[in-house]
Amino acid sequence: MMPFWKPAKGKTGVLLYLALIHILAVTGVVLFPSPSLPVLGLSLLLACLGGLGTTIGYHRMLAHRAVQVNKVIEHVLVFCAMFNGSGNPASWVAYHRHHHAYTDTPEDISSPKHGGFWWAHLRWLYQSSPADRQKWCPELNRGAHQIWRLAEAPVVLLSLCCGLALGWEGFFWIGAIRLVYSLHMQCFVNSLTHLDHSDTGDSSRNVWWLGPLQLTAWGENWHRNHHSSVGSARLGWHWWQVDIGWYFIRMLEAVGLATNVRRPRTQ
Ligand SMILES: [Zn+2]
Numbered sequence: 007m008m009p010f011w012k013p014a015k016g017k018t019g020v021l022l023y024l025a026l027i028h029i030l031a032v033t034g035v036v037l038f039p040s041p042s043l044p045v046l047g048l049s050l051l052l053a054c055l056g057g058l059g060t061t062i063g064y065h066r067m068l069a070h071r072a073v074q075v076n077k078v079i080e081h082v083l084v085f086c087a088m089f090n091g092s093g094n095p096a097s098w099v100a101y102h103r104h105h106h107a108y109t110d111t112p113e114d115i116s117s118p119k120h121g122g123f124w125w126a127h128l129r130w131l132y133q134s135s136p137a138d139r140q141k142w143c144p145e146l147n148r149g150a151h152q153i154w155r156l157a158e159a160p161v162v163l164l165s166l167c168c169g170l171a172l173g174w175e176g177f178f179w180i181g182a183i184r185l186v187y188s189l190h191m192q193c194f195v196n197s198l199t200h201l202d203h204s205d206t207g208d209s210s211r212n213v214w215w216l217g218p219l220q221l222t223a224w225g226e227n228w229h230r231n232h233h234s235s236v237g238s239a240r241l242g243w244h245w246w247q248v249d250i251g252w253y254f255i256r257m258l259e260a261v262g263l264a265t266n267v268r269r270p271r272t273q
């Protein structure tokens with residue numbers, strides 16, 4: 007395995023971005039350890055919206071086609087996910103379909119079984135070769151979604167800097183600190199929820215305690231459920247498996263803004 011500081015070909019930008027937001031986030035926490043309520047509230051709100059964008063927009067809707075939503079809402083969700091640092095839709099979906107196609111094999115792009123915790127958590131982001139978009143998601147490699155790829159850098163820049171409107175405290179807390187928090191909470195889906203070492207051959211697991219921490223991945227902590235019924239828009243299968251993404255989809259469905267909602271195989 008290459009040393010941890012070395013990016014794969016074409017991924018230097020990703021490594022620099024990750025380093026930059028971490029440095030800024032640590033600086034922000036040192037300079038402003040207790041943010042004002044409005045700044046903290048806005049930062050959390052943006053993180054929550056970003057979480058909905060990633061889990062509903064990128065994961066359940068675009069990657070698995072488990073639900074269809076109104077076109078305007080679709081693009082709002084994509085914007086929220088991108089604003090939260092989840093990358094552009096085509097690259098997210100290509101990596102994700104690759105992960106499902108090769109789960110737990112040496113080809114799995116983010117397997118802790120083969121690369122260890124830190125590989126699965128962060129290193130694969132800048133040390134794996136990019137997944138082939140044309141192969142894994144040709145439908146996102148054209149049309150309106152192409153525009154999102156061009157918009158990615160300006161949206162991320164806006165996301166990082168927009169808090170400056172509320173002063174330096176806003177800059178750090180609404181920008182880098184939120185992005186670092188969102189990043190790690192989502193990275194836990196690749197690392198922590200794939201650490202089942204029993205001999206079932208399937209490393210995915212449900213991690214209940216991750217749910218309340220994971221404001222940015224509503225319901226994604228039920229990852230074993232997800233691997234057991236990949237096409238389902240519902241990740242929490244029991245009343246006690248809180249799945250905010252699912253409640254949001256049901257709400258959209260109730261008002262006619264979501265259709266073709268697929269349920270788990272067991273229901
Ligand atoms: Zn998935």
Ligand SMILES: [Zn+2]
Nearest residue numbers: 105200210229
């Ligand atoms: Zn997985």
